Amino acid sequence: MLRREAPSVVAVEPLGAYSLLRVERATLECGDPGQFFMLTPPGRTLPRAFSLCLAPPGELAFLVDPVGLGTRALVELQPGDRLPVLGPLGRGFRLDVPRPLLVGGGIGIAPLVYAAERLGRAPAILGFRTPEHAKAASLLQGAEVVIEPTYVTERLSPGRDVLACGPEPMLHAVACLAPSAQLAWEAPMACGYGACFGCAVEIRGRLRRLCVEGPVLTAADVVPAELEAA
Template sequence: MKQITDFTIIRRQQLGESYFSLTLRHPGLLPPIAAGQFVEVEVCNSREVLLRRPISIHDVDSQNQTLSLLIQTVGKGTRRLADLREGDTLNLVYPLGRGFAVAGANPLLVGGGAGIAPLLYLAKCYREKGIRPTILLGGRTEALIPVREEFEAIGATGCATEDGSLGEKGLVTQHSLFNLGYDHICTCGPTPMMKAVGRHALAKGIPCEVSLENMMACGIGACLCCVTDTDQGHKCVCKEGPVFDVARLTKWLSI
């Protein structure tokens, strides 16, 4: 069930220049949360920002009843969120959207930039099922791959940077771990990366889920602003996604 809840920021961590993470707790119990679901964060005290900002859920710690968000400072909304401090309150509408299926016995998770965020909780959900996913993280340069140690503890983890500052030089699709007979692929990141991964999966007949990041207003399927063109017509990314089976997105893949 979706809810509107005030959380307290119990930990704020700066991760390089452009990323930070917020660990949040509220007095009650967290509802069931699927990997790939997101929250709509209220941005307070801003003359410029009216709407909430959709942020994917980075991690859920059911033992401590906390959830964390990994945020890249990219625009006026996230810049305001970057000013928040430990002890501050953050109002969330959550958990929203349809997450990953956590399917396959030998899955590959491919993340790029801020799209790495939902993959940590996804990797943990696989581990819960006794499956060790392979993880590929990509970015232009090392500083744009914000977290990787936690992934390394879960499964084989490779990094690809365009400048070679971390891991193999090149794109994730050129990485030596990319094409090793996986039976399921999950990806989140920049659109060109997700399309390249999606086309590869489709060509190889591997089931593939992509997590889209369209601009949203409501986050709950009411305003119809965030649609993507699927094989069944326009669908709300906030409600029918953000995670889609790439087989439904042939139009999106071909643009």
């Protein structure tokens, strides 16, 4: 169930190029892997979207890539600070697939860590820009890790039910190789619950709000042109 809370920060732990932001769970529910939460950084009016990465007892943990003002403010939070949180939101991954394969790129590994926890054991391929970014792969034990110039798409095995999250070019490449893949998109979002149309994208001639109909969409839904060309 969707809730709004302002739980206390437990810790912010550096993990290579990223940071793991741990907050008290309070009355918030974890939701499904691939669903997201809107976190309002200190000093900012607009919240930012984050996938749940880990759900330790009594806590929610988010993996944060400090790319701008809001995310940098989040990684500077101190234990005991209050953080406004709204969630869980959107539609996550379907986990009822027979042969799951988790495919992540960069910060896109965040929802896959939680997906792996919910699936039990599932193979994973994770790709990163640098060895420093790849340190976050320690969150997903047993994962195969590749670093650029090697790409995750070079290691995809056929016959798998792919659950993927990562940068847009990676998702397009995965979609071409695995038309039944479930892809989690990280489009910029302002409200997170369907009110602003800031996340709307045109798919097959229809505007779809990624925060409501996604962020997880099937590959064939999103890139039919590329699939036809493949």
